[in-house]
Amino acid sequence: MQRSVLVLAAGKGTRMKSRLPKVLQVLGDKPLLGHVLDTARSLGASARIVVVGHGAELVEQAMQHETDLLWVRQEPQLGTGHAVQCALPVLPRTGSTLILYGDVPLTQSDTLLALLGAAGDGLALMTLEMDDPTGYGRIVRVDGQVRRIVEHKDANTAERALREVNTGIMAVDNGLLHELLPLLHNDNAQGEYYLTDLVALAVARGVTVHTVQAAQDWEVQGVNDKLQLAQLERIWQKEQARRLMLEGLTLRDPGRFDLRGSLTHGRDCEIDVDVVLEGQVVLGEGVRIGAGCVLRDAWIGDGCQLQPYTWVDGARIGAQAQVGPFARLRPGADLAENCHVGNFVEVKNSQLGPGSKANHLSYIGDAIVGARVNIGAGTITCNYDGVNKHITRIGEGAFIGSNTSLVAPVRVGEQATVGAGSVITRDVPDGQLAVAGALQKIIEHWRRPSKIKS
Numbered sequence: 001m002q003r004s005v006l007v008l009a010a011g012k013g014t015r016m017k018s019r020l021p022k023v024l025q026v027l028g029d030k031p032l033l034g035h036v037l038d039t040a041r042s043l044g045a046s047a048r049i050v051v052v053g054h055g056a057e058l059v060e061q062a063m064q065h066e067t068d069l070l071w072v073r074q075e076p077q078l079g080t081g082h083a084v085q086c087a088l089p090v091l092p093r094t095g096s097t098l099i100l101y102g103d104v105p106l107t108q109s110d111t112l113l114a115l116l117g118a119a120g121d122g123l124a125l126m127t128l129e130m131d132d133p134t135g136y137g138r139i140v141r142v143d144g145q146v147r148r149i150v151e152h153k154d155a156n157t158a159e160r161a162l163r164e165v166n167t168g169i170m171a172v173d174n175g176l177l178h179e180l181l182p183l184l185h186n187d188n189a190q191g192e193y194y195l196t197d198l199v200a201l202a203v204a205r206g207v208t209v210h211t212v213q214a215a216q217d218w219e220v221q222g223v224n225d226k227l228q229l230a231q232l233e234r235i236w237q238k239e240q241a242r243r244l245m246l247e248g249l250t251l252r253d254p255g256r257f258d259l260r261g262s263l264t265h266g267r268d269c270e271i272d273v274d275v276v277l278e279g280q281v282v283l284g285e286g287v288r289i290g291a292g293c294v295l296r297d298a299w300i301g302d303g304c305q306l307q308p309y310t311w312v313d314g315a316r317i318g319a320q321a322q323v324g325p326f327a328r329l330r331p332g333a334d335l336a337e338n339c340h341v342g343n344f345v346e347v348k349n350s351q352l353g354p355g356s357k358a359n360h361l362s363y364i365g366d367a368i369v370g371a372r373v374n375i376g377a378g379t380i381t382c383n384y385d386g387v388n389k390h391i392t393r394i395g396e397g398a399f400i401g402s403n404t405s406l407v408a409p410v411r412v413g414e415q416a417t418v419g420a421g422s423v424i425t426r427d428v429p430d431g432q433l434a435v436a437g438a439l440q441k442i443i444e445h446w447r448r449p450s451k452i453k454s
């Protein structure tokens with residue numbers, strides 16, 4: 001059956017106090033609207049239609065990568081019913097439509113499939129029992145059957161006492177939409193065309209209106225301000241943490257865990273507090289990630305240990321490697337197994353062979369380093385001449401003394417040794433010792449100055 005998803009996203013979101021339209025505020029790894037569109041795709045929607053108004057250009061631009069969306073402009077915004085009316089020309093006459101909201105990001109596919117099932121060729125509403133239903137549309141039932149929805153502002157005292165509210169999310173037969181939407185009027189407290197009036201119109205046609213309750217409250221929570229955005233972000237993070245822990249991941253504190261992307265992991269991985277994971281992160285077996293690490297698009301091999309406050313971005317770390325604390329691996333860093341990269345070491349676009357070590361205070365950029373190389377503290381690859389980047393090659397088993405500058409392009413041979421403090425501008429042959437800069441002199445007969453008495 002044809003299944004369209006219609007997302008209402010024309011509202012302004014004044015309470016965000018932001019330059020961005022509300023639906024572009026970010027939750028997890030993407031804008032609120034991105035979550036809704038992903039859910040719509042997972043339902044196998046034959047069409048995804050988005051109604052935009054406020055900040056329409058910005059919203060369309062931000063979603064450029066979604067190539068199959070149908071955009072509908074709603075100018076001016078005359079209410080939720082008017083928003084759906086604007087989309088009527090692009091809605092098929094058969095099948096059904098699921099109406100979602102760009103600022104309600106976390107509704108789960110299973111819940112929506114249940115709603116679509118309940119609607120059949122009629123209408124189904126997602127509702128919620130609330131202790132404090134103030135502001136929401138109330139579901140009015142007679143003998144248990146849904147009759148209509150009354151908006152808070154239009155409701156009398158008895159109606160305001162009803163605790164079953166309209167979440168706004170509904171599934172409707174397209175024939176019914178085409179037939180009833182043109183009948184809406186704006187004769188109400190807000191002077192708006194209410195989508196909710198569809199319910200009474202359908203009931204008058206003899207349609208039975210079904211309801212489905214969300215499994216969790218947060219599935220139907222909307223976001224209006226930064227406070228609600230942060231609350232939903234934490235709910236979402238705890239939900240991801242819960243799923244990962246049930247898969248066997250150890251999280252020292254699921255309340256201090258942030259995944260903004262996807263994580264796959266082997267058995268017995270452990271993540272300490274305040275770790276942020278972005279993009280696609282892959283952990284092998286038995287990986288331990290220390291407190292405060294940030295990993296983005298990272299591949300981490302079996303048994304690796306990342307000490308606290310390590311930043312890994314677009315890098316690959318081989319099995320049993322040890323990195324950090326306070327290390328920075330930038331895009332293209334590729335560490336083979338058993339490497340050690342220690343504090344205040346930055347590695348960019350470089351390969352380190354198996355067992356190589358750079359334990360302290362170094363910059364390794366555009367370098368190809370063989371196996372079992374020891375890079376002393378303070379070693380720098382001078383890869384940039386102000387115009388171009390050049391490559392440094394260090395052969396297997398080489399030893400680079402502390403505080404060495406390797407001026408690329410340059411090659412240090414296998415088993416070669418470089419004396420501490422050297423500025424290496426020419427290739428060092430295999431197995432040789434290179435010492436550059438002034439060699440130590442002993443000044444004989446030198447005396448310390450003595451204090452002049454005044």
Ligand code: UD1
Pocket residue numbers: 008009010011012051074076077078079080081082083101102103135136137138149151165166167168193194195196222
């Ligand atoms: C709406 C429902 C109410 C429900 C509540 C749940 C109506 C008349 N009322 O009320 O029953 O309890 O949601 O949150 O539907 N929008 C447009 N174009 C418009 C107006 C709104 O695209 O002209 C979009 C907004 O961007 C927003 C959503 O529709 O995402 C809801 O609009 P809002 O004005 O917040 O509706 P409520 O008054 O909260």
Ligand code: CA
Pocket residue numbers: 222
């Ligand atoms: Ca609202």
